Amino acid sequence: MLTEASDYETLYRNFRWDIPDRFNIATACCDRHADGTNRLALIYVDEDGAATRTSFDEVADFSRRFANVLKQDGLVRGDRVAVFLSQSLELPIVHLAAFRAGFVSIPLFTLFGEDALEFRLANSGAKAIVTDEAGYEKLAKIRDRLPDLKNIYVVGASAPAGTKSFWPSLKAASPDFTTIDTAADDPAVIIYTSGTTGNPKGALHAHRVVLGHLPNIEMCHDFLPKPGDLMWTPADWAWIGGLINALFAAWYHAVPIVGHRARKFEPQAAMQMMADYGIHNVFLPPTALKLMRQAGVKHEGVRLRSIFTGGESLGGELLDWVRATFGIDAHEVFGQTECNLVIGSNSKLFPIRPGSMGKATPGFDVRIVNDKGEELPRGQRGIIGVRQPVPCTMLEYWRNPEATAKKYAGGFLLTGDLGIQDEDDYFWYVSREDDVITTAGYRVGPSEIEHTLMKHPAVAMSAVVGIPDPIRTESIKAWVVLRPGFAPSDALAREIQDFVKVQLAAHEYPRFVQFTDTLPMTATGKVLRRELRTLG
Ligand SMILES: Nc1ncnc2c1ncn2[C@@H]1O[C@H](COP(=O)(O)OP(=O)(O)OP(=O)(O)O)[C@@H](O)[C@H]1O
DSSP states (O other), rough: OOOOSSOOOHHHOOOOOOSSSOOHHHHHTTTTGGGOOEEEEEEEEEETEEEEEEHHHHHHHHHHHHHHHHTTTOOOOOEEEEOOOSHHHHSHHHHHHHHHHOOOOEETTTBBBBHHHHHHHHTOSSSEEEEEEEHHHHHHHHHGGGGTTEEEEEEOOOOTTTTTTTHHHHHSSSSSOOOOOOOSSSSSEEEEESSSSOOOOOEEEEEHHHHHHHHHHHHHSSSOOOOOOOOEOSOOTTIIIIIIIIIIHHHHHTTEEEEEEOOOOOHHHHHHHHHHHHHOEEEOHHHHHHHHHHHEEEEETOOOSSEEEHHHHHHHHHHHHHHHHHHOOOOEEEETTTOOOOOEOOOTTTOOOOEEEEEEEEOOOOOOOTTTBBBBOOTTTTEEEEOOOOOOOOOEETTTTTHHTTTEEEEEEEEEEEEEEESSEEEEEEEESSSSSTTTEEEEOHHHHHHEEEEEEETEEEEEEEETTTTTTTEEEEEEOOTTTTOOOOHHHHHHHHHHHHHBBBBGGGEEEESSOOOOOOOOOOOOOHHHHOOO
């Protein structure tokens, strides 16, 4: 835990990790605050704007009951429980139930389509899933192909055949459940990430992942909580940024959070919500900030105390806009699912240099290295590496020892991002060293999209790249070679886009489809994505 300090050097040099041997996220982020006084944990605002308040006592009770449901239905320690829900009360209940019982939870983004869902559920061997009626519609099409998936709980008015109704099951269960005394190193959650080649990989994190995030979160939210703090993020609670950095890091400190299920990010509605609920602390990715700036949002009544941002580059201009609009600095962070939040900033510790991501988070030794993990001189461009071990690094990629081994070299975790460190310790982001696309803060692997495109009857071959986009950092573009008998047309392009939206994920569809007769290839037949990128 960080304490208020006036300078970064002292904080950085004096920092010592203090990770206990035994640690369970449910105890630390919920039960400690469930003291019978009904402390506020969550304000859930539904699509019509109606708000429901839930206390830590209630969340503790609900999650104990649901842990009993899962145990009664046959799950044993180590089993995987998928959570296919958007921001909601049910989402943390399921994660906490899993943590209590020693199960491993798997957050799944609600925009996932059938392919994305099927791969993750099959790869993790999930035994149970909690979803809502919209999620079940997608699941229904693939459940026959998932032999491990025995228990499906649906949040909603009715439970389709072969599923159980979430709330009635929970309410019928006993409220008594003794949380398992887990080691801090015991597996807790698998979060899937995308790479350049092959399928997504499940980053398996231990219970200590929450503790590992605290130094950066505390640095970016201006140290420890202050009276009136209330957290909100439009980022889905399916990614590490929403689930761990926003939801569970806030709850670790007993800071309540606002949850809201919005169909789409609406800049002015977001401002209104911040004003109406008196939100103090936000995680707003740069794309959300850009959309707000573009919409010329009005900010009367918004009183933010801390803004943290990341997942893509913030840049100097946007920082100026944040200062002018909210009267405070945006604290940028850099991290990734596997190691998270290793660089950050706080203007009380050191002046923010516009365009820089900040300095290494206390507790982390971040260096610019080559692909062997050898350090490069200051000012030289190289891979952003994180010296190991550190408490918030993943345990491994789930059942993927080759990918796990490739992630490390010379004692460093290699992020796959290129950067520069200057003489004053500031880090500057350059780009990805691979073909991974950063779009609206999402990390998207081109190969998963190419695999889905290949399933479309008109597609013979395809190559997917990111092209520069002023709002989203990058847009997804698919170069498509058609099969004989198919002719390029706008209608076919739209059909292909819709196909990816439904089949794979709504946030992974190519905004641009370009038909071509050939793709540039290496002598060994590998598509030269780099060349396609230069064509825009
Ligand atoms: N400040 C930043 N500037 C530029 N790129 C960033 C920054 N922070 C993260 N990224 C990009 O995002 C990648 C990590 O994406 P990933 O989805 O694993 O996690 P995340 O962005 O930390 O979390 P989340 O997906 O929950 O927002 C990094 O490898 C990098 O390419």
